[in-house]
Amino acid sequence: MDDQTARLLMKKLKKYRKWAESIFINPVYWKVNGKPYFMAGFMKNDKPAGTAYITLGEENREEAFEAQQKLALFADLSSNIFIIGEARQKVESAYYINPLNTAVSKEGESIRRGRDAFAGLWEIQQKFNHLVKDFKYYYEYDVLTRKQIGETDLAKVQETANRVNMYQYLTLTTLLGSNMEIRAFAEFLESAEAGKKLAKHQLDFVKGITENQDVMELSLARLNMIVDEDLEKMEKLNYSYSIWKNKRIIDGQRKYIRYPK
Structure with a gap:
């Protein structure tokens, strides 16, 4: 993904990061209703601590769950x-x-x-x-x-x-x-x-x-x-x-x- 997209997505994700966690964003995406959803992960001590499924606009729970099925797999x-x-x-x-x-x-x-x-x-x-x-x-x-x-x-x-x-x-x-x-x-x-x-x-x-x-x-x-x-x-x-x-x-x-x- 380009730098601007990465910065926008990272800005969203930082709101949900907990203490001492790092964030990664998978560079591939899945489109739901024309919106590209990305998979992100929160890591603590090099171990997965949680995930997020985000897009550049407003997220929809059902759309995000659909994207999760594809991106996580x-x-x-x-x-x-x-x-x-x-x-x-x-x-x-x-x-x-x-x-x-x-x-x-x-x-x-x-x-x-x-x-x-x-x-x-x-x-x-x-x-x-x-x-x-x-x-x-x-x-x-x-x-x-x-x-x-x-x-x-x-x-x-x-x-x-x-x-x-x-x-x-x-x-x-x-x-x-x-x-x-x-x-x-x-x-x-x-x-x-x-x-x-x-x-x-x-x-x-x-x-x-x-x-x-x-x-x-x-x-x-x-x-x-x-x-x-x-x-x-x-x-x-x-x-x-x-x-x-x-x-x-x-x-x-x-x-x-x-x-x-």
């Missing part, structure tokens, strides 16, 4: 995509490629299955990186250029978030279902002559991803996915389910709206 899902994406993209490609370039002996069936499972994880990681990269480009060079979001943007962010969850699900089920085999592959890499050429942190990565199974099981449960053997069908089912879940979450956030009441 887009903001929450975009943020989640970027947070998960940033965490996963910290893993360098070499952590997968170099271990996979190590030749595996024909005798080690468990080791070969572990290598295959690890190769599957690398395939998921590449798809994930591509997905997040495309979304980031869309957000930075499309959304932030035009500022106004519409129904197509809500569909895109929900589809992307659902695909992120699918990749998280596939990663976790692979790590849990092939845990012993990946451990065998990691042990092979530690002992193999070729594996000795790997950097220690790359070996540690292959070993480390098999640990803390209880944490992985909890993360899988928190995804709360509808499971189906047909992954294409599963993605469609969970997209529909996520729309319902997201609406409940966004509806629950109304109690944090500080303005308008």
Whole structure:
């Protein structure tokens, strides 16, 4: 948004700020009855303390609540995509490629299955990186250029978030279902002559991803996915389910709206 718009909106918001709170304004807006509504937040100690949905003119409670459904959904899902994406993209490609370039002996069936499972994880990681990269480009060079979001943007962010969850699900089920085999592959890499050429942190990565199974099981449960053997069908089912879940979450956030009441 331009500086003048930001100053006008900030002037309104300062009336509702409490002691020691900071204010942020999301740069995108949603139009209701021709009026652009922006989402603003009040932060205290780097934690959300409340929200406001404001326009340049006079706010209408019903309009603001309609805008909240759209703006909060887009903001929450975009943020989640970027947070998960940033965490996963910290893993360098070499952590997968170099271990996979190590030749595996024909005798080690468990080791070969572990290598295959690890190769599957690398395939998921590449798809994930591509997905997040495309979304980031869309957000930075499309959304932030035009500022106004519409129904197509809500569909895109929900589809992307659902695909992120699918990749998280596939990663976790692979790590849990092939845990012993990946451990065998990691042990092979530690002992193999070729594996000795790997950097220690790359070996540690292959070993480390098999640990803390209880944490992985909890993360899988928190995804709360509808499971189906047909992954294409599963993605469609969970997209529909996520729309319902997201609406409940966004509806629950109304109690944090500080303005308008």
